[in-house]
Amino acid sequence: MSKDAGLFRRQFLSRGLAAVGAALGAPLVVPSSALGKDGIEAPSDKIILGAMGIGGRGSYDFGCMLREPDVRCVAVCDVQRERRERAKKMVDARNGDDKCAAYVDFREMFARPDIDAVLIATGCNWHGFGAILAAKAGKDVYAEKPVTKTIAESLELAATFQRTARVFQGGMQRRNVAHFVYAMSIIHSGKLGKLHTLYAHPGGMNVGMSGWATPEPEPSKEDVDWDLYLGSAAWRPFNRALLRSGWSCFEEGGGLVGAGVLPWGSHCVDLCQWAKQSDDTVPVDYYPPEGGDRATAVYADGVKLVIRNSGWLPNVGSCPMRAEGDAGWLEVGDSGEIFVSNPEWLAARGAKTGGYPADSHVRDFFDCVKSRGLPKANHFVTCNSHIACHATNIAILLRRKLTYDPKRHEFIGDEEANRLRSEARREPWRE
Known part of the structure; x- marks a missing residue:
């Protein structure tokens, strides 16, 4: 574990657990393994993997994991038969046998004692809650973004992984991409001076309440288990568009599924959190757009997140961010280019790379499965980056300034906003 990661964990254990516990309404007991003492043993040389959700982005993540020489997949799970069968064939071909189990219900896979870690790359609805259930079943988890649906689920995720001492990695892979790491090293070196403004470009701020898509004939349960796909979300009739892409809206009882700033904010807002070295907190004041295309959040120390x-910033590609200080500025994105106010800052950079491959992020996860360390996008990091996005979305939806208390995890003096911090889970998923 890095020195910074170790310091962050100790700070969280000393300052953050009480706040999370109060927010969840339950005490937290810190396991000895979380303090670096005897506890959970690392897996053997071979990490035994199960995969939940293997279509779209999930198929890419899954491919990265199958390429790791110390990983053996023994089980796949998907509510769609076509995806499930395709994934089993991939694993059987890689393993040289036909023994990969294929499940519809992830609970059967989670119950297997031989599985060390699981990939969760389902639709957005299942990322966070699935990860929480996996941790309770004793599994380490790599979950795609956006990880959580609500502020409450973000806190529950952090508390569950802390309590169970399981390893968590959120799918914010830029934390392990070389040119982003180099850009952050420039910012963290102090070359920009005192930071005053950060810019994130999520490319969308359309936030609304949920409705029903036009009902379509529901496939057989063998082809698509629609009820299990919905999971804890409010029931709605089958529509293939929802199956392909999930849905982007608030539930009537609260809860956001992949809408507003969240889809790309879970990347670029996370980059701003990283740049500011604020993984242990979030902005406190949130301002909705006022006749323009930008929302603003302000940290307790006055730094603005626009x-x-x-x-979008030209020439830096998708997922762009900009940092401004009193001595200079920096821009970076997926193109691999880094633009700075002083070109001398780039003199030590090696070969230019671009894109946002997940290979090193996946490797970081598996290394931590073995070492029991904290990955770069661990549960603390994921919790706060997502809370910043959720709070921004709530301000956009309500069209007013909100003030958030990052210790009590509540909006100050706004009952309507506080109701949107959580959602009721549908039976039988209530705990």
Whole structure:
């Protein structure tokens, strides 16, 4: 574990657990393994993997994991038969046998004592809650983003992984991409001076309440288990568009599934959190757009986080962010280019790389499964980056300034906003 990661964990254990416990309404007991003492043993040389959700982005993550020489997949799970069968064939071909189990219900896979870790790359609805259930079943988890649906689920995720001492990695892979790491090293070196403004460009701020898509004939349960796909979300009739892409809206009882700033904010807002070295907190004041294309969040120390809907930074590619200090500025994105106010800052950079491959992020996860360390996008990091996005979305939805208390994890003096911090889970998923 890095020195910074170790310090962050000790700070969280000393300052953050009480706040999370109060927010969840339950005490937290810190396991000895979380303090670096005897506890959970690392897996053997071979990490035994199960995969939940293997279509779209999940198939890419899954491919990265199958390429790791110390990983053996023994089980796949998907509510869609076509995806489930395709994934089993991939694993059997890689393993040289036909023994990969294929499940519809992830609970059967989670119950297997031989599985060390699981990939969760389902639709957005299942990322966070699935990870929580996996940790309770004794599994380490790599979960795609956006990881959580609500502020409450973000806190529950952090508390569950802390309590169970399981390893968690959120799918914010830029934390392990070389040119982003180099850009952050420039910012953290102090070359920009005192930071005053950060810019995130999620490319969308459309936040609304849920409705029903046009009902379509529901496939057989063998082809698509629609009820299990919905999981804890409010029931709605089958629509293939929802099956392909999930849905992007608030539930009537609260809870956001992949909408507003969250889809790309879970990347670029996370980059801003990283740049500011604020993984242990979130902004406190949230301002909705006022006749423009930008929302603003302000940290307790006065640093502004500007979230823009359009006018992406030129030449840096997707997922762009900009940091401004009193001595200079920096821009970086997926193109691999890093633009700075002083070109001398780039003199020590090696070969230019671009893109946002997940290979090193996946490797970071598996290394921590073995070492029991904290990955770069661990449960603390994921919790706060997602809370910043959720709070911004709530301000956009309600069209007013909100003030958030990052210790009590509540909006100050706004009952309506506080109701949107959580959602009721549908039976039988209530705990």
